Amino acid sequence: MNQTSFTPRVFSGIKPSGGLTLGNYLGAIKRFVGMQGQMETIYCVVDMHAITVWQDPKELANMTREVAAGYLAAGLDPSQSILFNQSQVAAHAELAWIFNCVARVGWMNRMTQFKDKAGSNAEKVSLGLYAYPALMAADILIYQATHVPVGEDQKQHVELTRDIAAKFNHDFKTDFFPLTEPVIEGPAMRIMNLRDGTKKMSKSGESDMERINMTDDADKIAKKFKKAKTDPEPLPETVEGLKDRPEARNLVEIYAALNDMTPEAVIAEYPGAGWGTFKPALADLAVAKLAPISEEMARFMADPAEIDRILGEGAEKARAIANPILRDTYDIVGLLRSDATR
Template sequence: MNGTYKSGPTPTNRIFSGVQPTGNLHLGNYLGAIRNWVRLQADYECVFCVVDMHAITIKQDPVELKNSIREVTAAYIACGIDPEKNILFNQSQNHSHAELAWIFNCVARMGWLNRMTQFKEKAGKNRENASTGLFVYPNLMAADILAYRATHVPVGEDQKQHLELTRDIATKFNNDFEAEDFFPLPEPVIMDTAARIMSLRDGTKKMSKSDPSEYSRINVADGPDEIAQKLRKAKTDPEPLPTEAEGLEDRPEAKNLIGIYGALSDLTMEETLKAVGGKQFKDFKTDLTDLAVSVLGPIGDEMKRLMADPAHLDGILCKGGEDARKITQPIMQDVYDIIGFVRPE
């Protein structure tokens, strides 16, 4: 089906990105993603989402889930996402995500999903007992992006495969229905300043909110005492910090803590080593604690202020949901026409 679409031409610089509401956001989420999203606001039309539908691919406590949705929303805002200039909402407020995901379930191929490494990692040895939602959630992720005809997606290393799948689904839909370039092929936005933050207890593992040890991560909402305690207990080695990057080989914990210091300071590795190289860990941890508290303290304080007024957060999400639907509804009407569904105009 060729012709003029009701939703108009594809935008040139629309970003979609989201975070699951599954527990506290941590330093890795902030330095690796959210801080960079804040910087993208000046150059892109941004749609930021709390992806609560993705969260229920594993069992959630309903009360905790509601609180986590609000907490992630508060974190977005406290970190600098402006809900007045961008769309900020929770995924379930816009039914276009679910409707387009079902259509993509019928476009994507089983072989594509079988190659998704994150399903294998999350399902583990119990694949037969995993939910079907966990298996097909890359199709929902594609729907999240393409429902807005987003042209760019900020991605980390662990999400590149899913973006490739999104591009494959968009291509197959366009080809199957002779829809020319109706869905764009979204491009990755890989930020040069994105930091890969590792566990404070094991420098070879990524910092994760699923780690059972609270001492493995610094949460965005942690107060000064919690930050200081976690950094004091962070794993180190007996040698002083090196003055050259080569000296960090085979020292994953030292490399991680220096990386955190550099990311919080907006310094390159070379600049960071020039500033702290040669110090003993005891002195360096004091400096790192002061720096982390200065950066994260105001974020945590603002999150607490926002969380004290859940009705305000709900209002932001509701308004964001309305704005999100205004974008996706004409796009979905075009999708229905392309497929051949009979729908009211």
Template sequence: MQRIFSGVQPTGALHLGNYLGAIRNFVRLQDDFEAIYCVVDLHAVTVWQEPAQLAPNTREVTAAYLAAGIDPRQSIIFNQSRVPAHAELAWLFNCVARIGWLNRMTQFKEKAGKHKEKASAGLYVYPALMAADILGYKATHVPVGEDQKQHLEFARNTAEKFNYDYDREVFPVPEPLILGAAARVMSLRDGTKKMSKSEGSDNARINLADDADTIANKIRRATTDPEALPGPAVLDADGNLPTETRWERPACYNLLGIYAALADESWHAVLTRFEGQGFADFKTHLTELAVEKLGPMGAEMARLRNDPTEIDRILADGADRANAIIEPVKQEAMEAMGFLN
């Protein structure tokens, strides 16, 4: 069976955008691939993390994986720092990859901003660690969104250069797994801004740990506009919502997009159903759907949060299974490079 690797950083409360953009796909993919899902805590500390929060945040991501439906018996779930070969392979790849490749990484430029001289060295070489995550398991496919395509290309280049430099096919070149356009989930208070855990008001986002009542209250308070809901005539010939149309009524299309994503329906189907209705009625439907889909997840996360021993057991078991895969690959790479083992 083909193998996938992916991960989520433990940098704070996960929200609806994280679920629709990544975690929901992880659940679906585990039936078709040998799946390895990591809580990438080594990546997280490339920027400052409050030490007292790193372990709880790691458990929170794990709880979200489990509550969403990832089966720890079927898939491997672990936190990155428990498997030393990730960091060890990253160093080997630092010695294979080229400075020019790193200098082209747009995500480093975005995160470092105008203060790149003050950014951590870890943030700069982040792509080498991501390459180690993927190549260390000889993953054949990697589910990627727009923000990770460049990092996957770095991993592909690293695999090709390593195999060429040492004249042996140690690492397969992983293929991107394009899952279609992810739902663009924006703030419930400002439809022009992406839903984010860093936004000041908790009412701006639906957290995966929210209970049913909290979800309902947040949707009721979500920003709308006074006009009736549009129909499918706003879509382009391919059934997509044009970007310029979205920005004409950002709050409106944000809520409609959330409904379409949670219902797993097309824009055309949703706009046809609700055309001409007011937001009061639509919010009732959206609330019922969101509570149905997300409420049980929040309840299960609450149960798991009260049982950290169970989460730690799953992470430890996953780390043992992950280590059994990656350690021989690391040894193979070191042998190819000529290390004395």
């Protein structure tokens, strides 16, 4: 079986911790919605990944609903895409254990995100934080997903997923799992901090002015962009002039991503413009694109039972795909099951 033998299928997920930002929307959700109809699409709120660090249980449930509301408000259609939260499909965790036994410790030691998150405290973090790339591989391969839309900072995880799939296939003399392809395209895949263009926009930043929250109303969105840090120089005549100007580049790329343009097209529209011209234009564009989404998110969040219903129906659809793949994996590995559990 080769790569083309697998059903073209997209999988991706967002972790429910700290609330959704503009970075989540432009780097992930907007792209996810755009992929609907192109191939089978499966999107997940990865709540099991969230608990690799301590989470308040009530807040975790609320954040899971907020991420789902963000997907839905941005245009994800549950009749076209499968949307669910990870913990409702036990096959993710079951396949992750098998992958824990396939992956090598050396592979985990090379994962840069663990090093970044653990810092100098690596001996005291959870085993889950260390091993979570194997769960991430299971998230993808339990659906035999062929494509994963990711930012550059997540590409290493897809490479590990490919390594795990290749070793599993080699060890068991099969071609059961695809070598998943990362999909990295378009502007503004890495949205930066509005107060420091060298840092990624984060849910956990110290100041709320650093980020655009997807729950921000129109006034907050406009205020944050108008007060975003810039440098003294106007916009350049060409995109090459954005080199070594992180704040300027970030705002141009945000404008481009919001308006489905390239950064080159933005510069062509605003050559040599001062920030007194460009930032209000960016603020107006952001309000037009984002305020309706935040309003729709608020509507969904006011009806948590409806969100739970959508996630439950999505989980049922996901299990219908995942469980047969898990059963076949058990058979390949040689894990004995009685007829009653098949």
